[in-house]
Amino acid sequence: MSGICVVLEERDGRIGRISWEALAAGKLLAAQSGQPVSAVVIGASTESIANEAATKAVNNVIRVEHPLLAHYTSDGYTIALHQLIEKESPTAVVFPHTYQVRDFAPALAARMNEVLIGDVVAIGEGPVFTRQLLQGRLAGNYRHQGSGPCFVSVQAGAFRADAIESGSAEATNFTPTIDAAQIRTEPGEPFRGSAQTVDLGSAPLIVSVGRGIKEADNLPIVQELATALGAELAASRPICDNGWLPMERQVGSSGQTVSPKLYLAVGISGAIQHLVGMKGSQCIVAINKDPDAPIFEVADYGIVGDLFEVVPALTEAIKAAKG
Amino acid sequence: MKIIVAIKQVPERDAHIRIDSSGKWIEESDVQYAMNESDAYALEEALQLREKHSGEVIVVSAGPERVGTTIREALAKGADRAIHIDCNDLNQRDALGVARLIADAIRPDNADLILTGLQSDDLGYGQTGVILAELLGVPHATLILHVEKTDAGLKVKRELEAGFFQEIELPLPAALTIQSGGNKLRYATLMGIKKAKTKEMRVVTAAALDGAPVAVLDGIAHPKKQRSTQIIPGDAKQAAATLVEKLKFEARIL
Structure with a gap:
């Protein structure tokens, strides 16, 4: 066994940012153990993304191509990558922790009697893989001790995509053997849920509300704060799941990604699914009664207290300041 | 339709968390437990499918004795019977180890459909449903918000990133991991709570850990701050x- 394989994912015809971050993680593992790195692209026709990958400092690019890989299916990807891994016998296989990877990588690892160490946020000497537990309130350190390759997926934003140097790698082709009957699911075309009328992405100021608000009837106090600030109102997933605010106001991995000048999080604990949607904000303020809430790990300013007291007081203070 | 729902008991969301003396897990005596949120949605989906197409809903849960309260809650909401995999070292087993326990316990039932929540709120591996499908040799789909029975099997609505969705068709038997928010959760009725006491809860003892897991949790810590x-x-x-x-x-x- 030798070498590190990093499986890159296509997004709108190009390699997505989180895949470059996975490559950075793969290069970190490679540097720890003095091993070469292969970039793996997969699909029915991979020429353009293979060319894109070849501009980075990797030892080679492997194009896993088959007509049955034109659309993503768990069966197709699992079969193809299983064959590639058997042939290459790498010590580690690194993925971006995307919805797609979550759909097949656990099965791929299990097929080889291995376990995916998923959603990794840091890699230390050893290697030791750090991932979040209890919705980000704790961090767990994991070690791989299987006899096969170590499967790892990395969280969005955890590794530096811009740290990868450029290069000029050669590409090789790998043609897996797949039979159409082995693909048991039939995927449809992606579609948008509903017309998006609120563009949170361009809002300079956002007030966002979470579970701490307890009931829909309490929402007006947060709306008043947003109005006083001249901010858009947004929410974490549970608020939209309950139908208290429309889905289009949801910030997080399944909603919109925002990076306003000010993101004011009210009663949001800060589960990773929410943080990935807002941690690029210029200034983050958190109001939460739990001093251990993970939202405080990304906040610039925090008020630990009862939002039902703090939010109205803040609304008044802002009105006063604006005169 | 015979539906199995794998549910997990996890620390309550607001539970105060302290690291225990082993440094590998939390002080359990401090903590109140609840049904994992997305598992509650998986149970709801199963109950609604049974109401439309008749059949049976069986819940399965692995963990120590306290897990019984979460199983009773599922029975009170309307599940027909339950399997409790009695296991005191769940946290030391990796995702494959736990999926193997569940697969062994449910294999004899030959269910048409296996549902799980998409991810646990404690360890958060998000892998049990996918590995179960692999171990049982059935197709799967993840992050599902809506399930519709068709002549050929199922048509499901899958959540993608950034506000996109996708429909997937797959034959039965199959496994699905359910995303939160697709349905409205029901409460247990008084009648349901009463009935739950008489429903079958079969306890099976988990096989002992077969050697060390592949992914070893060496220790836990409070996370490093990203900003001051x-x-x-x-x-x-x-x-x-x-x-x-x-x-x-x-x-x-x-």
Whole structure:
């Protein structure tokens, strides 16, 4: 066994940012153990993304191509990558922790009697893989001790995509053997849920509300704060799941990604699914009664207290300041 | 339709968390437990499918004795019977180890459909449903918000990233991991709670850990801060006034 394989994912015809971050993680593992790195692209026709990958400092690019890989299916990807891994016998296989990877990588690892160490946020000497537990309130350190390759997926934003140097790698082709009957699911075309009328992405100021608000009837106090600030109102997933605010106001991995000048999080604990949607904000303020809430790990300013007291007081203070 | 729902009991969301003396897990005596949120949605989906197409809903849960309360809750909401995999070292087993326990316990039932929540709120591996499908040799789909039975099997609505969705068709038997928010959760009725006491809960003992797991949890810690947070002191009014000052003169946003 030798070498590190990093499986890159296509997004709108190009390699997505989180895949470059996975490559950075793969290069970190490679540097720890003095091993070469292969970039793996997969699909029915991979020429353009293979060319894109070849501009980075990797030892080679492997194009896993088959007509049955034109659309993503768990069966197709699992079969193809299983064959590639058997042939290459790498010590580690690194993925971006995307919805797609979550759909097949656990099965791929299990097929080889291995376990995916998923959603990794840091890699230390050893290697030791750090991932979040209890919705980000704790961090767990994991070690791989299987006899096969170590499967790892990395969280969005955890590794530096811009740290990868450029290069000029050669590409090789790998043609897996797949039979159409082995693909048991039939995927449809992606579609948008509903017309998006609120563009949170361009809002300079956002007030966002979470579970701490307890009931829909309490929402007006947060709306008043947003109005006083001249901010858009947004929410974490549970608020939209309950139908208290429309889905289009949801910030997080399944909603919109925002990076306003000010993101004011009210009663949001800060589960990773929410943080990935807002941690690029210029200034983050958190109001939460739990001093251990993970939202405080990304906040610039925090008020630990009862939002039902703090939010109205803040609304008044802002009105006063604006005169 | 015979449906199996794998549910997990996890620490309550607001539970106060302390690391225990082993440094590998939390102090369990401090903590209240609840049904994992997305598992509750998986159970709801199963109950609704049974109401439409008749059949049976069986819940399965692995963990120590306390897990029984979460199983009773599922029975009170309407599940027909339950399997409790009695296991005191769940946290030391990796995702494959736990999926193997569940697969062994449910294999004899030959269910048409296996549902799980998409991810547990404690360890958060998000892999059990996918590995179960692999171990049982059935197709799967993840992050599902809506399930519709068709002549050929199922048509499901899958959540993708950034506000996109996708429909997937797959034959039965199959496994699905369910995303939160697709349905409205029901409450247990008094009648349901009463009935739950008489429903079958079969306890099976988990096989002992077969050697070390592949992914070993060596220790837990409080996470490193990504930014230095200024915690603003004072009562609500003072803190609000200070925050406005800081946003105006320090961050220069207002």
